[in-house]
Amino acid sequence: MTNPTKRSSRCNRSLMAGLLALSAIALWQAPASAAEDAVVIPPPALDEQAKPGLEKAVFAGGCFWGVQGVFQHVKGVTSAVSGYAGGSADDAVYETVGSGRTGHAESVEITYDASKVTYGQLLQVYFSVAHNPTQLNYQGPDRGTQYRSTVFTENAEQEKIAQSYIAQLDKAKLFDKPIVTTLESGKAFYPAEDYHQDFLQLNPTYPYIVYNDLPKVENLKALFPTLYSDKPVLVMAAKKS
Incomplete structure (x- = not known):
C-alpha cells in the first residue's frame, strides 16, 4: 500500500478477484491482529454535554476504509463518510491525494446524535481502536502525509476537548510513544468516490x-x-433511499 498506483489498482474491486479470494481464505482464518493494536484508555476528562440534535466530527487516521468501518458500528452515529480534508476542492480526488502533495488527509466525516454519543466518546474510540495516534504520517503499511493522524475540528469547543484529551493521554503515558495527532480547524471535508464508501462492509x-x-x-x-x-450505518444505502 506504500505505492499509490498499486493501491489504486487494489481499490478496483473487479481486479484480480480470483487471486484475492484465494489469498483471503488464509488471512480470514488467521488470528485477528494488526499493526495498529488497540490501547485501553480512559474517557476524556473534558467533554461536551449531551444535547439534542446532530453534530459532525472529522477524523483522519490512515486509510479511510478502516476508520469508516469502525465508526459505522458506533451507536449514535447516523452517518460515516470516507473523504478528504485539509486541501482544496480541486485536489479532492483519490489519485491526486495519493501523491501526498495536496494537503489532504484521508478522512471520515461522522454525523452523530449528540444526545446518544458525545464528541469525547468518539475521540476515545478514535484514539483507542480506530488508529495508532503515535505514528507520524503513516498508519501500518500506508505512508505519506495523506495518512496522517489529524482531528479536523468543527468549532472551538471541539478543539478544546481534543487538545485537552491529547494532553491527558500523553500525561498518562498509556502509549509507548508520544501522540503525534495534529488539530486542524477551518478545513472543508470532501466525500470520496463512491467505490470507497462502505468498503469494509x-x-x-x-x-x-x-x-x-x-x-x-x-x-x-x-x-x-x-x-x-x-x-x-451504510453510506450507499442512504444515497439510494
Missing part, C-alpha cells in the same frame, strides 16, 4: 481489510460494548 474478505481493519471493529466490540452496534 462490502469487502469483508479483502486481504487488506481482513488484516488491518476487521481487528479494529472487533476491538471496538470488545472494548466498547455499550457503544458497539451490530448493524452498521
Whole structure:
C-alpha cells in the first residue's frame, strides 16, 4: 500500500478477484491482529454535554476504509463518510491525494446524535481502536502525509476537548510513544468516490481489510460494548433511499 498506483489498482474491486479470494481464505482464518493494536484508555476528562440534535466530527487516521468501518458500528452515529480534508476542492480526488502533495488527509466525516454519543466518546474510540495516534504520517503499511493522524475540528469547543484529551493521554503515558495527532480547524471535508464508501462492509474478505481493519471493529466490540452496534450505518444505502 506504500505505492499509490498499486493501491489504486487494489481499490478496483473487479481486479484480480480470483487471486484475492484465494489469498483471503488464509488471512480470514488467521488470528485477528494488526499493526495498529488497540490501547485501553480512559474517557476524556473534558467533554461536551449531551444535547439534542446532530453534530459532525472529522477524523483522519490512515486509510479511510478502516476508520469508516469502525465508526459505522458506533451507536449514535447516523452517518460515516470516507473523504478528504485539509486541501482544496480541486485536489479532492483519490489519485491526486495519493501523491501526498495536496494537503489532504484521508478522512471520515461522522454525523452523530449528540444526545446518544458525545464528541469525547468518539475521540476515545478514535484514539483507542480506530488508529495508532503515535505514528507520524503513516498508519501500518500506508505512508505519506495523506495518512496522517489529524482531528479536523468543527468549532472551538471541539478543539478544546481534543487538545485537552491529547494532553491527558500523553500525561498518562498509556502509549509507548508520544501522540503525534495534529488539530486542524477551518478545513472543508470532501466525500470520496463512491467505490470507497462502505468498503469494509462490502469487502469483508479483502486481504487488506481482513488484516488491518476487521481487528479494529472487533476491538471496538470488545472494548466498547455499550457503544458497539451490530448493524452498521451504510453510506450507499442512504444515497439510494
